[in-house]
Amino acid sequence: MERVDTAISPRYAQIPTFMRLPHDPNPSGRDVVVIGAPYDGGTSYRPGARFGPRAIRNESGLIHGVGIDRGPGTFELIDCVDGGDIDLTPFNMHIAMETAHRHLRDLLQDNAAFLMLGGDHSLTLAALRAVAEQHGPVAVVHLDAHSDTNPAFYGGEFHHGTPFRHGIDEGVIDPARTVQIGIRGHNPRPDSLDYARGKGVRVVTTDEFVETGVAGTHALIQELIGDRPVYVSVDVDVADPAFAPGTGTPAPGGLSSREVLALLRCVGELRPVGFDVMEVSPLYDHAGITSVLATEIGAELLYQYARAHIKGRNDA
Numbered sequence: 001m002e003r004v005d006t007a008i009s010p011r012y013a014q015i016p017t018f019m020r021l022p023h024d025p026n027p028s029g030r031d032v033v034v035i036g037a038p039y040d041g042g043t044s045y046r047p048g049a050r051f052g053p054r055a056i057r058n059e060s061g062l063i064h065g066v067g068i069d070r071g072p073g074t075f076e077l078i079d080c081v082d083g084g085d086i087d088l089t090p091f092n093m094h095i096a097m098e099t100a101h102r103h104l105r106d107l108l109q110d111n112a113a114f115l116m117l118g119g120d121h122s123l124t125l126a127a128l129r130a131v132a133e134q135h136g137p138v139a140v141v142h143l144d145a146h147s148d149t150n151p152a153f154y155g156g157e158f159h160h161g162t163p164f165r166h167g168i169d170e171g172v173i174d175p176a177r178t179v180q181i182g183i184r185g186h187n188p189r190p191d192s193l194d195y196a197r198g199k200g201v202r203v204v205t206t207d208e209f210v211e212t213g214v215a216g217t218h219a220l221i222q223e224l225i226g227d228r229p230v231y232v233s234v235d236v237d238v239a240d241p242a243f244a245p246g247t248g249t250p251a252p253g254g255l256s257s258r259e260v261l262a263l264l265r266c267v268g269e270l271r272p273v274g275f276d277v278m279e280v281s282p283l284y285d286h287a288g289i290t291s292v293l294a295t296e297i298g299a300e301l302l303y304q305y306a307r308a309h310i311k312g313r314n315d316a
């Protein structure tokens with residue numbers, strides 16, 4: 001199977017898979033499988049992330065996979081396919097979580113890694129469970145406006161503000177090798193940052209990131225994580241609403257799209273084992289601004305995986 005050839009088909013033509021990758025619903029032996037997780041039953045405010053994967057794929061036809069600053073083409077270095085979507089119930093969080101966990105676990109039986117396109121952030125817990133079964137408790141690079149280590153809200157233990165608290169409590173994350181970047185805005189009580197810091201998570205607020213800069217934050221990540229298996233989770237709301245208006249819980253004062261992409265360029269120096277890009281809600285997007293950014297984040301993560309791959313870092 002080949003990618004759709006842009007020399008033959010214009011980028012807005014043909015059925016939209018992520019970055020025009022071949023669609024393979026039963027992937028095996030791949031380096032990275034792109035997988036959609038259309039679900040928003042965990043949202044606390046604006047809904048609509050269930051439509052995220054389709055919107056991201058739609059915009060991703062524009063992306064070639066050969067970036068000016070990226071060297072060789074990503075897909076000359078690694079074998080990727082679009083695995084389609086996980087069929088998730090729109091109704092029941094526990095069923096959705098279990099379905100996502102099972103699907104991602106099965107993917108990792110036969111493939112090295114996945115890039116999950118959300119969907120709300122609750123399903124990152126299913127992803128963390130799946131990668132931990134392969135690699136043990138993983139280090140995490142988490143870009144987000146929110147720590148997502150909250151307690152239960154409205155009687156619900158599992159929602160998009162909790163995946164990293166459960167990940168820590170279940171032992172699928174190594175909190176001492178976890179860094180959260182871009183945290184800002186308002187914080188309900190009890191204080192989720194107290195929880196995260198109390199477990200040893202390195203929380204880099206947006207103000208601290210502005211002081212430290214991209215290079216300083218790269219050094220911090222490298223120092224903290226080194227060669228340990230690392231999962232990278234990007235909540236698109238880490239970007240300012242000017243750059244990502246189409247999301248569930250926007251928080252002004254955030255990173256630029258350039259800062260988000262620059263931050264991810266250290267991932268190829270690490271040992272990445274899985275990725276997600278979450279919380280795109282096309283209902284609140286304008287001109288595809290948020291979906292275009294999510295697409296570019298996904299492309300950057302695949303390229304960073306390829307960089308790590310050619311150095312032999314993420315070989316099984």
Ligand SMILES: [Mn+2]
Binds near residue numbers: 121148
């Ligand atoms: Mn989040």
